[in-house]
Amino acid sequence: MNPLIIEKTAATPKIHFDFSKKLFEIIGCSRPEDVRIFYMPIIDWLESFKLTIPELEKPVNPLEFKFKFDYFNSSSAKFLLDILVLINQIHEKGMAIKVAWYFDENDDDMKEVGEELSEVVDLPFEYIEVPKKTKTN
Amino acid sequence: MTLSQTNKIFEFKGNLTFPVIEEILNKIKILLQQMEVEQVVQKRLYAILVESLENALKHKTPLQKNASLQEVEMSLQRLPESLLLKIGNYMPAQKAPVLIERIKELNGLDLAGLNHLYRTSIANARISEKGGAGLGMIEIARSARNTIRYHFTETTNKNSFFVLEIEIATTIS
Numbered sequence: 376m377n378p379l380i381i382e383k384t385a386a387t388p389k390i391h392f393d394f395s396k397k398l399f400e401i402i403g404c405s406r407p408e409d410v411r412i413f414y415m416p417i418i419d420w421l422e423s424f425k426l427t428i429p430e431l432e433k434p435v436n437p438l439e440f441k442f443k444f445d446y447f448n449s450s451s452a453k454f455l456l457d458i459l460v461l462i463n464q465i466h467e468k469g470m471a472i473k474v475a476w477y478f479d480e481n482d483d484d485m486k487e488v489g490e491e492l493s494e495v496v497d498l499p500f501e502y503i504e505v506p507k508k509t510k511t512n
Numbered sequence: 513m514t515l516s517q518t519n520k521i522f523e524f525k526g527n528l529t530f531p532v533i534e535e536i537l538n539k540i541k542i543l544l545q546q547m548e549v550e551q552v553v554q555k556r557l558y559a560i561l562v563e564s565l566e567n568a569l570k571h572k573t574p575l576q577k578n579a580s581l582q583e584v585e586m587s588l589q590r591l592p593e594s595l596l597l598k599i600g601n602y603m604p605a606q607k608a609p610v611l612i613e614r615i616k617e618l619n620g621l622d623l624a625g626l627n628h629l630y631r632t633s634i635a636n637a638r639i640s641e642k643g644g645a646g647l648g649m650i651e652i653a654r655s656a657r658n659t660i661r662y663h664f665t666e667t668t669n670k671n672s673f674f675v676l677e678i679e680i681a682t683t684i685s
Contacts, residue, residue, distance in 0.1 A: 385534060406562050408530045411639060446555070448562050449647035453637045484555060484655075491627070495635050 405447035414454035421461040437471035528584040563648040600675035
């Protein structure tokens with residue numbers, strides 16, 4: 376399956392989903408001008424990926440989905456929830472997965488919003504605090 | 513309609529577009545950094561700004577017949593212990609009662625109640641034709657940790673000028 380790569384802009388995050396590299400990450404800020412136009416290709420890609428799972432060789436380690444947001448608006452939150460629901464379905468289809476939720480040091484609000492999404496979708500997250508001087512994005 | 517002039521650190525009047533929002537956000541971000549506002553407050557105010565500006569963009573009513581009336585007005589004021597955002601836009605007068613009820617509902621909830629409402633709302637949210645998820649006002653209320661104030665001025669038979677006032681404390685206890 377072809378990777379999905381969308382470059383980062385001031386209003387949209389970088390998306391890099393690539394099963395061959397075991398790389399799944401969303402990095403940046405999300406407040407797209409048109410939330411549907413931005414997120415639907417990502418939803419479609421994950422839907423297609425879900426269908427290919429029976430044919431895929433299962434990796435030794437769980438697939439890690441990394442979420443590293445500076446900020447996302449409320450309409451992006453709805454699509455993030457949809458993405459997490461799909462990740463959960465991918466897990467239920469036999470693919471071991473892990474969700475890593477990054478937040479800046481002292482940004483408890485970003486951690487809490489991750490906890491909310493985790494609770495709503497009933498999927499455990501691993502929370503990773505990023506020290507200020509060594510921001511990963 | 514006038515927004516108060518006192519202690520204003522930023523002001524915008526005009527036609528709001530997505531690139532204009534981008535510009536406003538960048539300018540205010542720099543201002544808050546220069547003012548050395550706490551990082552948590554900067555982030556919460558940023559969230560309030562994005563949601564309120566996007567709401568104004570989605571729901572503003574163009575007033576092409578009266579060019580002297582600005583479509584959207586906003587200001588940010590520095591008060592002794594808080595920052596006050598005022599944002600106003602024209603909207604159909606008939607939609608006012610629904611919006612008032614919504615704000616009253618949110619103002620009646622504490623943070624735990626707002627968080628609970630957010631969780632139940634996001635689980636059932638649908639993206640509207642205008643691209644909203646119906647979560648913006650909840651996000652504004654819980655980011656502000658404060659009551660949302662509002663007032664309407666009827667300017668024509670069909671349109672009201674709706675002003676939202678959101679105050680956020682500059683010190684997090």
